[in-house]
Amino acid sequence: MQFSNDLTTWTDQDEIYGFGNEFVVPMRQFTAPPVPEPGAPSLPQPNPTPRMNASIRMEGYSGALGGTVVSWASLDHGGAVVVRIAGEMAPEWLQVPLYSESFGAFSFFVWHPGSVDAAPEDNPVLGTNDSAMLAVLEASLPTMNEQMVNSVARARNVPAPAAPDPDSKRFWRVFVNPDIDTDSDGTPDWSEFEIAAAAQASPPDGGGGSSASGNAFNADTNRDGIPDGQQLDTDRDGICDVFDIAAEDDTAVFPFGPLPRYALFPITNAQPQVQMVPFQISDKGTVLYKNGTWTGGVWTNLDLPADELTIPHYGARAINDHNVILGISTLYLSDASGIDEPSAYCSWASPSATRSFVTTGTGDHQVYATIEHGLSGNFFRFHPYPGPILSNDGRFSAFTWGKNLENSWHNRRTLYPAYWKLAGPGVAATQEQSDHLLYHNQEPGLRWGGGYPMYDPEGRGYNTDEDLTQPYTSLIYAPNLLPEPPFTPTNVIPQSGGPILALPWVGTNAQTQAFIQGSWKTSPTFAKALDIAASGTAIGRNHDGLKAPVLLNGKWTDIGRYAPGLPAEWASINTTLLDTTPGGWILAERRNPTTFDDVGVMLPLRVDGVDNSASPANLEDPAAGVDPTSMAALGGTGRVPEIWIMAPVGGSNTVRFRTPLNPVSTLKLQ
Numbered sequence: 001m002q003f004s005n006d007l008t009t010w011t012d013q014d015e016i017y018g019f020g021n022e023f024v025v026p027m028r029q030f031t032a033p034p035v036p037e038p039g040a041p042s043l044p045q046p047n048p049t050p051r052m053n054a055s056i057r058m059e060g061y062s063g064a065l066g067g068t069v070v071s072w073a074s075l076d077h078g079g080a081v082v083v084r085i086a087g088e089m090a091p092e093w094l095q096v097p098l099y100s101e102s103f104g105a106f107s108f109f110v111w112h113p114g115s116v117d118a119a120p121e122d123n124p125v126l127g128t129n130d131s132a133m134l135a136v137l138e139a140s141l142p143t144m145n146e147q148m149v150n151s152v153a154r155a156r157n158v159p160a161p162a163a164p165d166p167d168s169k170r171f172w173r174v175f176v177n178p179d180i181d182t183d184s185d186g187t188p189d190w191s192e193f194e195i196a197a198a199a200q201a202s203p204p205d206g207g208g209g210s211s212a213s214g215n216a217f218n219a220d221t222n223r224d225g226i227p228d229g230q231q232l233d234t235d236r237d238g239i240c241d242v243f244d245i246a247a248e249d250d251t252a253v254f255p256f257g258p259l260p261r262y263a264l265f266p267i268t269n270a271q272p273q274v275q276m277v278p279f280q281i282s283d284k285g286t287v288l289y290k291n292g293t294w295t296g297g298v299w300t301n302l303d304l305p306a307d308e309l310t311i312p313h314y315g316a317r318a319i320n321d322h323n324v325i326l327g328i329s330t331l332y333l334s335d336a337s338g339i340d341e342p343s344a345y346c347s348w349a350s351p352s353a354t355r356s357f358v359t360t361g362t363g364d365h366q367v368y369a370t371i372e373h374g375l376s377g378n379f380f381r382f383h384p385y386p387g388p389i390l391s392n393d394g395r396f397s398a399f400t401w402g403k404n405l406e407n408s409w410h411n412r413r414t415l416y417p418a419y420w421k422l423a424g425p426g427v428a429a430t431q432e433q434s435d436h437l438l439y440h441n442q443e444p445g446l447r448w449g450g451g452y453p454m455y456d457p458e459g460r461g462y463n464t465d466e467d468l469t470q471p472y473t474s475l476i477y478a479p480n481l482l483p484e485p486p487f488t489p490t491n492v493i494p495q496s497g498g499p500i501l502a503l504p505w506v507g508t509n510a511q512t513q514a515f516i517q518g519s520w521k522t523s524p525t526f527a528k529a530l531d532i533a534a535s536g537t538a539i540g541r542n543h544d545g546l547k548a549p550v551l552l553n554g555k556w557t558d559i560g561r562y563a564p565g566l567p568a569e570w571a572s573i574n575t576t577l578l579d580t581t582p583g584g585w586i587l588a589e590r591r592n593p594t595t596f597d598d599v600g601v602m603l604p605l606r607v608d609g610v611d612n613s614a615s616p617a618n619l620e621d622p623a624a625g626v627d628p629t630s631m632a633a634l635g636g637t638g639r640v641p642e643i644w645i646m647a648p649v650g651g652s653n654t655v656r657f658r659t660p661l662n663p664v665s666t667l668k669l670q
Contacts, residue, residue: 303355447477
């Protein structure tokens with residue numbers, strides 16, 4: 001509590017442990033204070049004996065014997081002590097969970113969270129100080145109960161404060177210190193009270209976490225030698241609260257990391273043959289168009305037949321983070337007279353490499369990877385996916401095209417697509433037959449897809465007339481079959497040790513779903529996400545007044561904040577984010593009503609600070625030479641979006657910058 005007479009100079013008046021307490025001061029009074037009556041002169045008092053402080057926790061006993069469980073840090077040896085006493089706590093303790101009073105040689109600070117607890121069958125042998133403290137506590141419990149009853153009845157300051165001078169003006173304000181950590185376990189008291197208050201509620205969906213509990217007066221509640229602040233896990237997702245980007249959301253399993261700032265590089269020399277925007281970016285900063293790539297200002301045309309560039313679904317379709325590209329082209333077969341030439345998958349080992357068709361086997365046993373049984377148009381009619389996903393180990397899903405029993409080129413009439421894996425230039429691919437209608441293989445153990453039934457399981461041929469009348473099915477295996485999500489996902493994101501996230505289509509109102517505890521539910525943190533990087537940084541749709549928002553450490557952030565120095569036309573509602581990579585590259589689009597849409601690449605730049613292994617996740621640390629105020633909080637508070645580095649005079653300090661730069665790009669600081 002602070003006061004001021006001029007709203008400029010403030011003076012500390014009182015300190016109050018503000019949990020469940022009420023403090024009343026007169027804002028203005030119009031009567032003069034009474035003149036105190038003279039009394040007998042006070043006699044000099046001897047110096048009192050210093051009291052010992054005892055911070056304890058008192059709860060009802062959960063067993064049949066009744067009584068009260070008292071726990072505290074030993075006054076003799078500092079270890080945790082748990083004892084059951086016979087006295088009962090009055091019901092009024094529930095309304096006043098914090099209590100402070102002195103009895104005898106002890107000053108007690110008592111916390112009663114309103115729960116019940118167990119105690120050892122036999123009370124431990126206590127030392128001298130602990131025995132004396134417990135004896136005073138037991139003897140004083142009736143007085144404490146009486147005070148609780150009176151406190152609840154009054155619930156205000158008694159007696160009332162004396163009135164000030166009627167002509168004086170005084171102003172009060174409450175100055176809150178949220179960093180108080182009574183037991184020094186790394187978790188502030190307010191957080192531990194919050195955790196304790198929720199302890200009686202249903203456990204979070206995650207079901208994990210440690211056995212530590214919220215106790216502001218016990219730094220190690222589960223007695224395992226590790227401070228609770230390094231273990232308390234409100235959402236029980238396996239990440240303790242002080243490191244969790246969303247401490248109360250068990251669908252987000254990512255730790256805090258250094259906050260990035262982004263540099264935007266507009267693409268000015270792309271050469272698309274048709275009016276279209278790029279659709280993917282790799283972790284090397286390579287932007288993929290259907291007819292070429294852009295990397296660090298350099299445009300590279302892909303090896304493709306010129307007559308296919310105007311066909312919508314031909315050309316490049318996917319790129320992985322090693323810059324291997326997968327596309328679709330026409331497979332011309334010399335002995336395929338009388339049948340359609342199949343639309344087959346081709347690949348490029350790099351943007352400048354020669355195109356090669358994806359095939360395996362030799363001679364009459366050679367087969368090719370094709371789309372939708374070789375019927376080039378129907379794949380995109382019946383399957384609304386934007387294209388295949390090429391995993392970093394070269395896996396994707398496709399049908400097969402080869403020679404049938406009559407030695408004529410034809411589709412292999414397989415009901416489901418095969419799992420294909422690219423090998424390398426001049427080396428045949430490999431394949432194995434799948435058993436479900438799955439079109440995306442993102443990594444070992446995760447595959448997904450679905451669609452309308454495309455082939456009659458009873459062997460009567462294609463059901464193209466009935467396809468659109470059948471129910472659409474979304475299948476996700478991770479690695480076992482999951483229940484169908486509430487929408488058709490455009491991407492499926494695994495979290496290390498956490499729930500699977502299914503992301504909705506761009507332009508829909510659907511929200512990201514997390515598969516957790518056997519069912520799908522909306523993820524509070526990633527509800528607006530369109531794609532997620534490996535660090536938990538996500539790109540999202542415009543919402544809540546934010547433009548091209550990015551999720552940084554669990555908080556959605558406007559483009560004007562995370563990308564300082566942007567031209568005004570990019571920091572606008574016309575900018576949307578299209579794709580992000582595991583390393584955090586972002587592909588952005590700015591819709592221009594008068595010209596073609598502008599496209600830009602956004603490079604994340606993170607500052608780790610000096611070698612600072614004691615700092616969780618290498619967060620910015622003033623001692624590391626990095627000013628943390630430049631990397632956190634909103635504008636208008638004296639903090640800036642740029643990164644400030646404080647270099648000591650006459651010494652050396654190493655500051656690390658982390659960014660997913662590719663080998664041909666360099667980092668220039670200014």
